[in-house]
Each structure stands twice: as structure tokens, then as C-alpha cells.
Amino acid sequence: MDPLGRRSSGVNETLVATTEDAPREADLAFDRLYRSSRDDLYAYVATLVRDPAAAEEVTAAAFERAYRKRSRFDRRRGEPRAWLFGIARNAALDELRRRGRQAELAAEPADLISAPAHESAEASERRLALTAALATLDARERELIALKFFAGLTNAEIAAVVDVSESNAGTKLHRAVTKLREACDGAL
Amino acid sequence: MEPFRDNNELVAELRTLRPEPRPEFAADLDERAAAGFPRRPARALAPLSGLLARLRALPPRRLALSAGAVALATVVVATVVVANGGSQTELTHSMGVLRPSERPSSLSSSKPPQSHRGSAKESSGTQYEAGAPVVGASSATSASGTGASSEAETGPFAAKAGHRDVERSAEMVLGADPDEVAGDAAKVFDAVHAVNGIVLSSSVTGGAAGDAGARFDLLIPAAKLGDALADFSAIDTVVSRHEATDDITAPTVRVGEHLRDSRAKVDGLLVQLAGADSDEERAEVEAELRAERRHAAALRSQATKLDRRANLSRISLRIETGAGATSPNEDGSWGAGDALDDAGHILGIAAGVTIIGLAILAPLALIALLIWLAHRTCLRRARERALA
Numbered sequence: 255m256d257p258l259g260r261r262s263s264g265v266n267e268t269l270v271a272t273t274e275d276a277p278r279e280a281d282l283a284f285d286r287l288y289r290s291s292r293d294d295l296y297a298y299v300a301t302l303v304r305d306p307a308a309a310e311e312v313t314a315a316a317f318e319r320a321y322r323k324r325s326r327f328d329r330r331r332g333e334p335r336a337w338l339f340g341i342a343r344n345a346a347l348d349e350l351r352r353r354g355r356q357a358e359l360a361a362e363p364a365d366l367i368s369a370p371a372h373e374s375a376e377a378s379e380r381r382l383a384l385t386a387a388l389a390t391l392d393a394r395e396r397e398l399i400a401l402k403f404f405a406g407l408t409n410a411e412i413a414a415v416v417d418v419s420e421s422n423a424g425t426k427l428h429r430a431v432t433k434l435r436e437a438c439d440g441a442l
Numbered sequence: 443m444e445p446f447r448d449n450n451e452l453v454a455e456l457r458t459l460r461p462e463p464r465p466e467f468a469a470d471l472d473e474r475a476a477a478g479f480p481r482r483p484a485r486a487l488a489p490l491s492g493l494l495a496r497l498r499a500l501p502p503r504r505l506a507l508s509a510g511a512v513a514l515a516t517v518v519v520a521t522v523v524v525a526n527g528g529s530q531t532e533l534t535h536s537m538g539v540l541r542p543s544e545r546p547s548s549l550s551s552s553k554p555p556q557s558h559r560g561s562a563k564e565s566s567g568t569q570y571e572a573g574a575p576v577v578g579a580s581s582a583t584s585a586s587g588t589g590a591s592s593e594a595e596t597g598p599f600a601a602k603a604g605h606r607d608v609e610r611s612a613e614m615v616l617g618a619d620p621d622e623v624a625g626d627a628a629k630v631f632d633a634v635h636a637v638n639g640i641v642l643s644s645s646v647t648g649g650a651a652g653d654a655g656a657r658f659d660l661l662i663p664a665a666k667l668g669d670a671l672a673d674f675s676a677i678d679t680v681v682s683r684h685e686a687t688d689d690i691t692a693p694t695v696r697v698g699e700h701l702r703d704s705r706a707k708v709d710g711l712l713v714q715l716a717g718a719d720s721d722e723e724r725a726e727v728e729a730e731l732r733a734e735r736r737h738a739a740a741l742r743s744q745a746t747k748l749d750r751r752a753n754l755s756r757i758s759l760r761i762e763t764g765a766g767a768t769s770p771n772e773d774g775s776w777g778a779g780d781a782l783d784d785a786g787h788i789l790g791i792a793a794g795v796t797i798i799g800l801a802i803l804a805p806l807a808l809i810a811l812l813i814w815l816a817h818r819t820c821l822r823r824a825r826e827r828a829l830a
Contacts, residue, residue, distance in 0.1 A: 285475070288475050292463070292468065292471060292472075293462065293463060293468070296461065296462070296463040296467075297460045297461045297462070300461035301461065302829075306461070306464070309461070310463065310464070310467045313463070313471070314471055314474065317471065317474075317475065317479060318474075318479040318481075321475075321478065321479040322479070326502060343825075344825060347825035347826075347828045347829055348825065348828075350828040350829070351824055351825065351828040380446075380455060381455070381458070381459070384452075384455055384456060384459065385459065388456075388459070392830075393829050393830060394829060394830070397829065399456065403453055403456045403457050403460070404457070404459075404460040404461070431449055431452065431453070434452065434456075435446060435449060435452050438445065438446055438452065439445045439446070
């Protein structure tokens, strides 16, 4: 009899798997990170590179790089999402450097942000005003907006991605939102 | 149209602008994620880039272990190469003293060594310490009357001598047990007689280890010096052996010339004496003749001594007992002490190799680190500029 009383009863078959077959902790953690960040990462990258096709390419490349480096990730040095978005940021900026173009929301293609068909004229007008206001921000402010409201990162994670202090990131983000609202109010 | 009432309304509206991935792209990315993000053929990397990418993907601990293993293997290989190539004789130093059966072949030859290149006045030797031969840079010796090289005549002394006269000497120490000293001394006498040598002096002392021993001053025909040393080496354990040569061609030639001059002068004086007309003149010539004959006799004596030095080699042979006189392992086998000596020697070489390697690699690593830091800084600035 099991003195600790932990033995399962009614077990008539034992499945044996080698340690090689069992997924490693790093793989499991990366899988969780991928599932929780795929769309967020794409939204952030698309805001940066301004091209849906390029955004897909960069997003895939970022995940690939992160996957290759997954075993080197040290949780003590930051959150996994900040680490992943840092990789994506470098990939996106490298893509921008390659193309010799800048991330400008003013030139945002129509297919990147499309209005739903059932939307009212007033809602559509507010959306356009907001898009135009977004275009008045500089690239770093738009990046902060994208990280915060498109990707859903915390201020601490944003600070890690853009390599500033958390308070500095919060301050900059507040200024960007204020500026955006003022631009919207002026347009409306 | 109403403006945004507050930031929350603005943010809510802003979130509706969030770009969404195409379902096809999302599905394709999910598929690739499930497959472990296989490398795409379109982005096939060059071999070097692929290697770098693999290295980057390695965990730091595994990378450090791999680097450490490579460094260790390099040190081991370098140590083996240095130990085998640089100092073979030193490595065998502690493998035991030279046994009678391990006599150097150069000494077992009955032929006198040939003359060698070098100045007319030089001294060289071949040493055998603790059994391991350590051959000097110019260890070859020459016996009197052997062929001379033309380059040997370019020296400042006896430059035009047709042959070299070389005095050879040797010192040898044999290690023995106290009860073997008498027997070994008898063998020494036998060996000396076998080569028609001369025992100038000898002293055999009995007693305990350290006190017992023997000492011999020997003269051996130079042509048989090699044989004699080989015979002595066969008597007991050779603790040390030293051979030296001294080129005495210059004094030999000089004395010979002076002797010929003196003889000619004597002949001239004899002719002069025969033609002397007066007693006074005869007495003067006879006095001069006596003086010259004394001079010639002195020169002949010098020539004889030089000839003796060239033809007879002096050997100082000692038989010692006690600690240090014999090998730590009486049978000459390799023991724990030898292992410790060799281990220390090998560790010393390994430390030297490591220090040299670090001296070479440290500046290179520093340069590489600076380049990497500069590249990283430039890349970061370039990325920030791309965003601006």
C-alpha cells in the first residue's frame, strides 16, 4: 500500500515518453508568448513599417529570431513581451533602414485602417479625424501609442522596449495622448 | 460633431484603429510556429552566417562550456606539441638515470670523433646529467691527426695548420651500492688495462652509504676514449658524465716551429763552431750552442707534453654511494616521484602555453570587444535615425 496515499487507482495502462519527446519549458513558454502576442506584435510592427506586406514579413522574422534565442532569454532581465517587442522593434527599424523610408502615419495606406461598412457618418468622421491627428504626432510618439493601445503593453514593458525609464515612458505617453486629443479637438 | 469627452473615449476610439493581421497570414504564422519556425529557403544564410546564427542561438552557459572545452583542448594540444617537440630530453629527465644498456651511441664507438667546424681554440663538451643526454651546441670532438676542415684554418691561432690537435678530457660519476664499490673499482682497472690506459691515481674507500666510494685519475689513449667511457658506463649506474675538448693546435704548431728554428740554429752554430779560428771565438760559439740546446730541449719537452695531451685523454672517474648517487628506483623503473616530476613539468608547460595564449588572445579579444561595442552603438543610432 502506498504509505503516502498518492498512488492513482484504476490505472491499467502506462504511457511512457522519453525526455526528448517532452516539450521543454522554454518551448512551452515561447508557445504561450506567441499565442498571447501574435496580433499585438503585428499591430505594433504595422504601425512602425507602414506596409502590411512588410509588417507580415517583419512580424514573422521577429518571431523567428525570438524562437532561435528563446533559450537565452533571462526572465530576471525583463518581461517576455518586452523582450519580444524589443526584437520586433529592431527588426522593424532594420526594415525601415533597408527601405530608406520613415514611418509616417500620415501616409498610412487605406487598407491598413478601413472603416466598417455599418459605421455611421459621424463615427466615420471621428475615425478620420483621429487618423489625421495621429499623423500629426512624430514617429516616437506614434510608437508609444502603438505599444500602449495597439499592443497593450504596460508602461514598464514600453520602457524596456524603447530603452527609457518607466516614469519617462509614462510621461511621454501622457504627452502623446494629450497632443493627440488636442489635434482631434482641433479637427472636430 | 462632438469632440472626445475624455481620454478614455479617445483611447477606445484609438483601439479601433489597431491594424489586424490577415487571417491567411495568421494561419501561416501559426503553422510555422507549430513547426518550430523552420528557416525559409528565401533567406538561406551563408555558411558563416549560419554558424554565427547557431552560435547566437546557443544558451550562454552552453556557449561558455563549448568555448571552455575548445580552449582546454587547444591548451592540451599545444602542451603536447611543445612537450614533444621542444624538450624531449627534458621530459625523459626523470625517467631514471642512464643505465649501462642506454649508453649514447656516440660514446660506444671506437672511432675518435671527427674534427668539427669552429675556432682553433675552443672548449666544448657533452654532458649527461642523471642519465639524460644534453648535447651541447658543439659537442663533436676531434682526435689528433684526424682530418681538418678548411674553415678551421681561418682562426686566429694556427690558422694554416694541416690538422687539429685536440685535447680531450672527461669526468664521470658512477652510482653504486656500498658493497659494490670494490667490485666496480676492479672493473675500472680492467677497463683501463683493456684500452692500454694509465691509472695516474686511485683511491677506494669502504664503509656505509655516502662514505664508501672510489676515485680514479686516468689517462686513456685518445683514440680509445669512446670505448673506455662505454666500458665505464657499463660498470654501474651513470649519475653524470661530462666530456670536454680543448684545441691545442696553436701551441703545438708554435712549439714545432720554434723547435725547427732552434734545431736550425744549433746546426748553424755547429757549422760556425767548426769554422772558428780562435779559442775565444770557439768558446763564444760553444756557449751560444749550449744555450740553444737548452732551449731546444725545453721546446722538445713542451712538444712532448702537447703530444701527450693530444694522444692521452684525462678521465676523472668517481664511484659514489648514498642518496643521489643512484636512481630513486634502483631498477631504473618509472615511479611516483618521477610521475610527480613529469606532472609538474607538464603543468608548467601547460601554464606557459596558457599564459602565451592569453597574451595573444587578450588584446585580440579587447579589440573585438571594442569593435562589437562600436558596431552596436552605431547600429542603435542608425535604428533611432530610421525611426526619427
